[in-house]
Amino acid sequence: MQNIRSPISQRVMKISPSGIRRFFDLVSSMEDVVSLGVGEPDFVTPWHISEAGIYAIEKGYTAYISNYGLLELRQELSRHLKSRYSLDYDPNSELMITVGVSEALDLALRAILDPGDEVLAPEPSYVSYMPCTILTGANFIPVPTTVENEFKVQAAEIEKRVSGRTKAILLGYPNNPTGAVMDRAGLEQIAELARRHDLIVISDEIYDRLVYGVEHTCFASLPGMKERTIYLGGFSKAYAMTGWRVGYAAAPAEFIEAMLKIHQYTMLCAPVMGQMAALEALREGEDAVKEMVMEYDRRRRAIVKGLNEIGLPCFEPKGAFYTFPSIESYGLSSDEFVERLIVEQRVLAVPGSTFGECGEGYLRCCYATSLSDIEEALERMRRFVSSL
């Protein structure tokens, strides 16, 4: 490598590797770790869905398919979005199936951004948002959110940062890592400013089904927003299908066409057997979703109560499966806190700073794990904080 002049691209050099790698290495050599550090359901995929995937393989669905994805799945998805959010997306031109919502996000950003453009996104936010933006050559402008607003992004805070180069707003609600859910009024204000400044909105709603006691508002369903929104969704979280890698994008044909151009040269198509399983999920998976949501809700109550009791104050998250307790009063950085928590009590959480500067002073604790694990983790964390 020494002979190659600047072997790695400037853009790639600009993004830093995920800071959690060292925690991963740390715990992989340990036994008896209770992990609140995961970002996926602990349920296995409901059997009827897995079985549909197996059946697809048996029947010979093992080849490439349309770049857009399986037509039946797009048609079913179109009906689903219509009945759930009163949205009209043409399955032939306004919907595409991707390799998880992660690919859809990457495609959306690459399809609309030029070097020097700016993307505004609330922070703390999902770890891919910034690097995927930077890889396009555009600039990522974080919009901090605070616990006082339950980590809902304020339209005024977004507007303050709008410049002549602002191209898009990137929203991720229900939010990973905070569990925040936007209410309709808040989203309407963002819609209004998107209209005023002629901005595109990329709305990552992968956690749309995981809300507790509140309604999820789909951004594209707000008046006038469908034409400027790239709506991203997937099957991973609601149906416990993370490993199947099936997501989708819904947007006006112009966007989908552009995204499809990249997709057809880079990915060809999402795996067909996964799409067959996803089709089964949409058709017959509703009961399983409701059951899992009910179970998450029980754990959510248990962990929120427990964290508050042991001196890790946290607001009540209404979505996803994360809590975001504050560790500010202990005088440790979130990185130090997490490292010591692993070493001293063998509990794994994710430092809030992983999700942006304003996540410093917090932890992300995932409650998609058994209640007994949650209770064990809480007891160990209690011992840890009382030793500080």
Next chain:
Amino acid sequence: MKEILELLEKDARLTAEQIATMTGVPASEVKKAITKAERDRTILKYKTVINWEKFGQEQVWALIEVRVQPQRDVGFDAIAERIYRFPEARSVYLVSGAYDLAVLVTARTMQEIASFVAQKLAPLESVLGTVTHFLLKRYKEDGEILDGEEKARRLPLTL
């Protein structure tokens, strides 16, 4: 109430406090509801599902089909009671189809089951005939898979 019962059906060891936290219902109300359900026998019993093979204890199971002659006024109930009173009978169901009662029996040896059928069950007056099926392998018991558990294989840390 329904949710409390569902939770206990899955995990009988949950305390009233835990259920209160999970459901948002005050603990005192949860306690009251459980006591009431225990008293009126909505909750029959708290049990443990055990894989005896794993413990090393052999256990023989048999599903016995029983054809019976129903009796005037009491139908199948009287003969069913004669059968379910035997402690050997783990479960007794009235079923539709080719036979009438399905009786699930456990014992330590095949011989014990054979003598239960020959000595106790078959000679009963209203019993017209029996067919005994010995269970060769138990795969799933009360919703629990006996070999291995259904658990997502996850990395300890993902974002």
